[in-house]
Amino acid sequence: MTEATIYGLAGLAVFGLGLMGVLGAADRLRRLVALNLCAGGAAMVLVASSWRPPPAAPDPVPHALVITGIVVMVSATAVALALIRRLYSLETDTDA
Amino acid sequence: MIDMPLLPLIILLTSLGAAPVLLALPERSARLRTGLNLAVAAVKVALVIWLAWKAAHGVVYDLRLSVLPGLDLHLQADPLALMFVALSAVLWLVTTIYSVGYLERGPHRARFFGFFSLCVAATVGIAMAGNLFTFLVFYELLTLATYPLVIHRGTAAALRAGRIYLIYTLAGGLALLLGTLALWGLAGTTDFVPGGVMAEVAAERPGAAQALFVLLIAALGVKAALVPVHGWLPIAMVAPAPVSALLHAVAVVKAGAFGIVRVVYEVFGIDLAQGLGVTGPLIAVAAVTIIYGSLRAMAQDDIKARLAYSTVSQVSYITLGVALASPVAAIGALAHLIHQGVMKITMFMAAGNLAEGLGVKKVSQMDGVGRAMPGTMAAFTLAALAMIGLPPFAGFISKWYLAQGGIAAGQDWVIALLLGSSLLNAAYFLPLLHRAWFRDATPEAANAPARRKISLWLAAPPMITAGFVLVIGVLANAPFSPLEWTRFIVTREFNGGL
Amino acid sequence: MPEFAPDPMTLAILLPLFGAIAAFLAPRAAPLIGLGAVGAMAAAIAAVGHAVAQAGTVTVPLGGWGAPLGIELRADGLALAMLGLTALIALAVGLGALSAFAGEAPADGQPMPRQRAFFWPLCLLLLTGMNGVYLSADLFNLYVMLEVISLAAVGLAVLGGTVAALRAGLAYMYASLLGALMVLLGVGFVYLQTGRLDFAGLAGAQGSPALSAAFALMLVGLALKAALFPLHFWLPEAHANATAPASALLSALVVKAGLYILLRLAEAGPFPGEAILTLLGVLGTGAVLWGGVQALRAERLKLLVAWSTVAQIGLIFVALARAGTEGLSDSWRAAALLILAHAVAKAGMFLAAGRIKDVIGHDRISELDRSAVRPALAQLAFALAAISLIGLPPSLGFIGKWSLMEGAMGAGNWHWIAVTMAGTLLSVAYFSRALTGFLRFDRVRAPLDEHRGWALADAPPVVLAGLAVGLGLAAGPILAVLDLGRPFGVTP
Amino acid sequence: MPGLALLAAIGTPLGLALLLALPAARGLVWRALPFAPLPALALALFGTVPFTVSNDWLILGSVLGLDATARLFLIPAALVWTAAAAAARVWMAGDRRATGFGLCFLFAMTGNLGLFLADDAPTFYVFFALMSFSSYGLVLHARSEEALGAARLYITFVLAGELALFAGLGLAVGETGSLMLADIADTALSVPTVALLLAGFGVKLGVMPLHFWLPPAHGAAPVPASAVLSGAMIKAGLFGIVATVPLGEAAYADLGVVVTAVGMVTIFAALLMGARETAPKTVLGFSSVSQMGIVALGIGAALMAPGAWGAVLPVLVFLAAHHALAKAGLFLGTGVFAVQHRPAARIAVTVALVLPALILAGMPLLSGALGKEALKTALGAGPAVWLPWMTLALMLSGVATTLLMARFLVQLWRKRPAAPAGVESDALVIPFVLLALAAAALPAIWPTVAGSAAQPIAEAAPGTPWPLVAGALIATAAAVASHTSRVGWSAVLSTLTAPAERAAARVGDALARRRRALARKARALPPALDGWIAAHRLGQTGIAALLVTVLVIGGAQHVAPTDPIAPPAAEQNGP
Known part of the structure; x- marks a missing residue:
């Protein structure tokens, strides 16, 4: 079992944890965090699997995938946070 | 005369094209609407005459539009199609006149006439369909076009009737879709060919062929109101009188019967159907329907309900004649397709006049109405006597041929059936005539204020069609009479089957 | 061809993107910019069509990155049909949006209302993503475009700004993000197994458990995006609570992206096998039934329409799954026809439902028949769209169902025919609830007002619904277009 | 020319009927009413028989014409119609339902005269149905409870008869392969077909057990209508049998037995039933039933022994003519009696009525007795086994008829028939007297009219008076439960x-x-x-x-x- 495999399995585990969170949690924020966890796990799997024993350089393509994923996730999180905030204010308005 | 290969399409488009225009016309442009309606209907009759003329002189009309690989929308103008087209065109004209009078100042006229046109377009499409696929397309269109007409009054009862109507007809439509698919899968074609297209399939897989026959007949039987899938028809009579007239005479019920004719003769071929042993059950179903419809009709007090059950019974004559597998019976069946249309449309329009003019909707209220509305009731009487099968009216001619066909097919009991049915017809029509002519109006009815003046728009159409009832009976043997035309068709179908 | 001479495929993606930026920067001119961009996009798509008609399949490497890694655009008949569909619906919905979001223009210095300000940028962004999905020839690109669509779609879904819309939008967003992440993980796995990201590379890939896992991840992710039962939970609320033009786009186009990618994956790879297809069919059956039952119970018109989307998507999966001897190489046509039919009809129906809600003031089904005001044309459009969705001839929906059932019968799979029939009956039942409300008059208290005069807003739904019915007659040419470039490697 | 004559014969009553629809023309129609049957009468008297005219375009290819037998039916029928029409014109003058009556009367006339002229089955059926159904209005005319019941019974039987006829004619055409009546009557039809034909025409003829409608209907109808119902229309049933059943072509032993038995029962059962009746016209109706039993005997004999038909047919034709004139005369005479107010006048009318009554009952040398004697002779060629019984039945029928006539004359006084107010008596007397005289003179005129067909009558024995005497003796003896079906069919x-x-x-x-x-x-x-x-x-x-x-x-x-x-x-x- 190589280091990469360990990292990869760990990444999968993180993804699984995130998945459980997204599916199981009720609170909006918790679910958003769990989604981010998922994203992290997925990134970890990809990064780990692009590893090549030196002196070979790591495969750049998964890295590109990961970077794109991070960008998407950041923007999506931003949108989601905005939505949550707006929803929160609307709901408190209604409740008040 | 110039040759127009697109003539069938043009005939279809006259009413199909008029429909959206009529739908879009504002409610208040009554004159324009009436003018357009009548113009289109008249043009259509003229075109149909032209088409018949050309077709009788050997011009073959055949229009195809490929929809899926190997599957075409196919319009043709064979004699059978021409017969049905002519019936629908003529009766449409008459009913349009009647509707204009009937709906004077009523609500939703734009909608009514729009769908009315669409309904006739669908009927024309059904008539000229050159394959089962095309037939299916127009069959469904007919369902959709008639639904708004059935629920025209927009009341809870009308909507309930409409719902039941939809359930029945759409289920039938689905079954037809399935049957068309199966035909397409089994035979590789859905074309209507005299003599049928199922010979090879039936030789290899007789069970499948039988199942397909049952499926198709069941599907078409819904509209043709065969027992036990007739339930929608008596309920749908909540529709306005012109709609009932058209529904019962030419559009929906006849579409089903016409489909049965096509399926038996041109999908299976009568010999094959007989060989498969499926005509026997069909005869039985038709026989049960004939008797059952009459028995139920007798118990109805509502005039339109009585007429509706009578339709259930009468339309099955067509099925019976088709299934008897004798050319003479086939003549009777096809002639009845026309005759029943003309008779029933007369009765429904007359019943509509009674309801509009006197508020009479029940048989028990009909005492003395003959004196109050002699013209309308004379028309009704003529049609009723014809329904019973009295000579020299149209109904006698078809019954005569059906009886002769039964004898020719070696099924003498058909005569007994016809007699039983005629007796029942008499049992539910004669009391009505008796009340109308030979009883005096009850004091309440006599003193009640006339509800509405019956205009010529309403009074004339039933009398015109009653005239047809007489003329096509008396002149049954004359050239170009419906009877002669059906003889021509049957020669073709039975030769094609050989 | 010079390096920077933009080819039509690139333009089809870039034009709406530039339009989106421009519309965002100049909100007052947004409708003009938007329609202009859509028009230009349509022209570009026409050019693509011309090329495809000439060559069958057209391929353009972008930025010098060719296969196996690079960003490559490819168009064939299926892609062309989807592009054309998108342009058509965008145009119609855009026109519908003009009047839907019309109102008092704010005084200078005041901010634009959110709906007017953001609809066009989001819509154009969505179009960018859609066109990108259709034209992508590699998984990476697909993933990116899918994310673009997700973000734009969520934006559209919450445009109404109500609490319900926001809640539904958030649920939608989570589902969408999760789906995207699954796709991302799956894409990664595929790359690691095969070393390639382009579709062509997938074709030759050896099946392996890891590849299966990758496809499984992608499949579930895409099913989540396409709202396949039981992963449809986000759809009804999101679609029902969005504004009408947004709902039309979401229902007609967005869910189709997931379906399209599934089709492309199936075309390219050794996956999915017979068993998976059957599973999809079973789930599709569940969708047909469950969507139908829920539509029967829906209390609001738009919710009914949204649930019908769930059912219709299920039917498309059934079309894919009818399996049998020919497999996907044949059944994709039925699925494609159903996709087209559903998109056109559903866009028309949502626009019509929006009109009805605007005119009557609510869309509670049980009270539709109490209104003295009847938006006749919108109701007509609704009915026409329903005809196509139910699958009555001669509509495009009918042709799709016919192809489905014909294929199922050829394969001896009568159970899929039964499912289709059941779905048809259910759709009749739930649509007739609405139609009955339109046609009933005896509960109206005030004098009827049927003809209020026709608004421009009536035109898009009527045209779309009319097309949904009429296009059935053009099924031949449509099939011819679909078969350009022989998707799935078969001649018709 | 024959075509025009036919058109006139059928078209005159039909045209007048249609004219009735115009209120302005009604007076004219009523004035022309007695002349409506005349073109047909002229055609029968002066036309050269046989002739045919084909109209391919009409109905199912209609063939009209006249042959020797039909002519002999047409002449008395037209006479009766003329007399009845003359009576009707007076009888209906003040009636508020006159137009309806006239319409039905003229339609029935068209049908009745037309059916003798029909040469093919559908056309015959057309006229037969036209006659039968329009007579419903005649029976119902009074709208009283009695008339309603009678009409209901009438229409029920008519329907049954029409249906049996439809089936019989349909089968016959199917078996023959030809629509022509002549071909049908020349073909050995199957037993069911003949049975259906006999049943269908039997209803019209009123033989038991198909007679139930007849007496009430004849009783309830206005006098002129009763006259044609009994005088002319019943004969259409006989004509139908003569024209369609292949008598003389094939033997139908079983049917023959049935018909003969029915005939015998009819002769006497009608007496038993009629004797219980109180209304004079109903009694006359039963007498008609009884008389038709005699006709049935002849038919039954011919069914059993085809060889006898040649001899029987001329006698039956004569009997039909005799009954037509005498019975129609009796009915019209009833009308005349009804409108008399002074006892003296009534006595005079009663005396006058005795003449046709005696003719009917079989007064020697008059047509009734001659006909029966001729029939006895003709039956000699029939089945030997049945001959004694038939002879006996014929003799006893004289007794029966006498009894019925006696009952009729008595009831005439006890229960005076209803008559419209203000009817001019003189105008009624003429047709009555003419008919009675024609009936009396029939033996004398018959050879001129019928030519060779009159041979059996001319050679017949004068007949014996004893049935008349016996009848008179037991005239008061009959009191048996009569059966009228008052149960509603509905x-x-x-x-x-x-x-x-x-x-x-x-x-x-x-x-x-x-x-x-x-x-x-x-x-x-x-x-x-x-x-x-x-x-x-x-x-x-x-x-x-x-x-x-x-x-x-x-x-x-x-x-x-x-x-x-x-x-x-x-x-x-x-x-």
Whole structure:
């Protein structure tokens, strides 16, 4: 079992944890965090699997995938946070 | 005369094209609407005459539009199609006149006439369909076009009737879709060919062929109101009188019967159907329907309900004649397709006049109405006597041929059936005539204020069609009479089957 | 061809993107910019069509990155049909949006209302993503475009700004993000197994458990995006609570992206096998039934329409799954026809439902028949769209169902025919609830007002619904277009 | 020319009927009424027979014409119609339903005269039905309870008869392969076909047990209508049998026995029933029934022994003519009696009525007795076994008729028939007297009219007076329960259908209940499922479940049998 495999399995585990969170949690924020966890796990799997024993350089393509994923996730999180905030204010308005 | 290969399409488009225009016309442009309606209907009759003329002189009309690989929308103008087209065109004209009078100042006229046109377009499409696929397309269109007409009054009862109507007809439509698919899968074609297209399939897989026959007949039987899938028809009579007239005479019920004719003769071929042993059950179903419809009709007090059950019974004559597998019976069946249309449309329009003019909707209220509305009731009487099968009216001619066909097919009991049915017809029509002519109006009815003046728009159409009832009976043997035309068709179908 | 001479495929993606930026920067001119961009996009798509008609399949490497890694655009008949569909619906919905979001223009210095300000940028962004999905020839690109669509779609879904819309939008967003992440993980796995990201590379890939896992991840992710039962939970609320033009786009186009990618994956790879297809069919059956039952119970018109989307998507999966001897190489046509039919009809129906809600003031089904005001044309459009969705001839929906059932019968799979029939009956039942409300008059208290005069807003739904019915007659040419470039490697 | 004559014969009454629709023309029509049958009469008297005219375009290819036999039916019928029409013009003068009566009268006239002129089955059927159905209006004319009941009975039997006829003619045409009556009568038809024909015409003829309608109808109809019903229309039944049944062509022994037996029963049962009746016209109706029993004897004999037909036919034709004139005269005489107010006048009319009564009862040397004697002779060629019984029956029929005539004359005084007020008596007397005289003179005129067909009559014995005497003696002896069916036919029908209706309603109710119960359950299901799904966050968990399922299926597919352990996905991704 190589280091990469360990990292990869760990990444999968993180993804699984995130998945459980997204599916199981009720609170909006918790679910958003769990989604981010998922994203992290997925990134970890990809990064780990692009590893090549030196002196070979790591495969750049998964890295590109990961970077794109991070960008998407950041923007999506931003949108989601905005939505949550707006929803929160609307709901408190209604409740008040 | 110039040759127009697109003539069938043009005939279809006259009413199909008029429909959206009529739908879009504002409610208040009554004159324009009436003018357009009548113009289109008249043009259509003229075109149909032209088409018949050309077709009788050997011009073959055949229009195809490929929809899926190997599957075409196919319009043709064979004699059978021409017969049905002519019936629908003529009766449409008459009913349009009647509707204009009937709906004077009523609500939703734009909608009514729009769908009315669409309904006739669908009927024309059904008539000229050159394959089962095309037939299916127009069959469904007919369902959709008639639904708004059935629920025209927009009341809870009308909507309930409409719902039941939809359930029945759409289920039938689905079954037809399935049957068309199966035909397409089994035979590789859905074309209507005299003599049928199922010979090879039936030789290899007789069970499948039988199942397909049952499926198709069941599907078409819904509209043709065969027992036990007739339930929608008596309920749908909540529709306005012109709609009932058209529904019962030419559009929906006849579409089903016409489909049965096509399926038996041109999908299976009568010999094959007989060989498969499926005509026997069909005869039985038709026989049960004939008797059952009459028995139920007798118990109805509502005039339109009585007429509706009578339709259930009468339309099955067509099925019976088709299934008897004798050319003479086939003549009777096809002639009845026309005759029943003309008779029933007369009765429904007359019943509509009674309801509009006197508020009479029940048989028990009909005492003395003959004196109050002699013209309308004379028309009704003529049609009723014809329904019973009295000579020299149209109904006698078809019954005569059906009886002769039964004898020719070696099924003498058909005569007994016809007699039983005629007796029942008499049992539910004669009391009505008796009340109308030979009883005096009850004091309440006599003193009640006339509800509405019956205009010529309403009074004339039933009398015109009653005239047809007489003329096509008396002149049954004359050239170009419906009877002669059906003889021509049957020669073709039975030769094609050989 | 010079390096920077933009080819039509690139333009089809870039034009709406530039339009989106421009519309965002100049909100007052947004409708003009938007329609202009859509028009230009349509022209570009026409050019693509011309090329495809000439060559069958057209391929353009972008930025010098060719296969196996690079960003490559490819168009064939299926892609062309989807592009054309998108342009058509965008145009119609855009026109519908003009009047839907019309109102008092704010005084200078005041901010634009959110709906007017953001609809066009989001819509154009969505179009960018859609066109990108259709034209992508590699998984990476697909993933990116899918994310673009997700973000734009969520934006559209919450445009109404109500609490319900926001809640539904958030649920939608989570589902969408999760789906995207699954796709991302799956894409990664595929790359690691095969070393390639382009579709062509997938074709030759050896099946392996890891590849299966990758496809499984992608499949579930895409099913989540396409709202396949039981992963449809986000759809009804999101679609029902969005504004009408947004709902039309979401229902007609967005869910189709997931379906399209599934089709492309199936075309390219050794996956999915017979068993998976059957599973999809079973789930599709569940969708047909469950969507139908829920539509029967829906209390609001738009919710009914949204649930019908769930059912219709299920039917498309059934079309894919009818399996049998020919497999996907044949059944994709039925699925494609159903996709087209559903998109056109559903866009028309949502626009019509929006009109009805605007005119009557609510869309509670049980009270539709109490209104003295009847938006006749919108109701007509609704009915026409329903005809196509139910699958009555001669509509495009009918042709799709016919192809489905014909294929199922050829394969001896009568159970899929039964499912289709059941779905048809259910759709009749739930649509007739609405139609009955339109046609009933005896509960109206005030004098009827049927003809209020026709608004421009009536035109898009009527045209779309009319097309949904009429296009059935053009099924031949449509099939011819679909078969350009022989998707799935078969001649018709 | 024959075509024009035919057109005039049929077209005159038909045209007048149609003219009645115009209020302005009504006076003219009534004035022209007595002349309506004259073109037909002229055609029969002066036309050269046989002749035919074909009209291919009409109905199913209509052939009209006249042959020697039909001519002999047409002449008395036209005479009776003329006399009745003359009477009707007076009788109906003040009636508010006169137009309706005239319409029915003229239509029935068209049908009755036309059917003698029809040469093909459909055309014959057309006229027969026209006659039968329009007579409904004649029977019903008074609208009294009695008339309503009689009309209901009448139409029921007419319908049954028409249907049997439709079946019989249909079968006959099917068996013959020709629409022509002559061909049908020349073909050895099957037994059921002949039975149906006999039944169909038997209804019109009024032989038992198909007679129930006849006496009430004749009793209830206005006098002129009774005259034509009894005088002219009954003969259409006989004509139908003569024209269609292949008598003389083939033997139908069983049918012959039945018809003969029926004839015998009819002769006497009619007496028993008629003797109980109180209304004079009803009594006359029963007398008609009884007389038709005699006709049935002849037909029965010919059915058993075809060879006898040649001899029987001329006698039956003569008997028909005799009965037509005498009975119509009696009916018109009843009318004349009814409008008399002074006892002296009544006595005079009664005396006058005795003449046709005696003719009918078989006064020697008059037509009734001659006809019976001729029939006896003709039956000599018939079945030998039956001959004595038939002879006896014929003799006793004289007794029966005498009794009925006596009853009639008595009841005439006891229960004076109703008559419209203000009828001019003189105008009624003329037709009555003319008919009575014609009946009396019939033996003398017959050879001139019938030519060679009169041979049997001319040679017949004068007859014996003793049946008349015997009849007079026992005239007061008969009091037997008569049977008139007062039970409404519609009641029977409704008892037939009511159970079916009830059963259908019950099944419908049960189905509806079942459906509602199912619908309740079905409605409850989705919300329950919703709750369950929400409680378990099923949609979300579905993602995980689906993922696992797809993995399992996909994995199972790609795991080769040689590689039983599927390694975890990530482990494959090693460097």
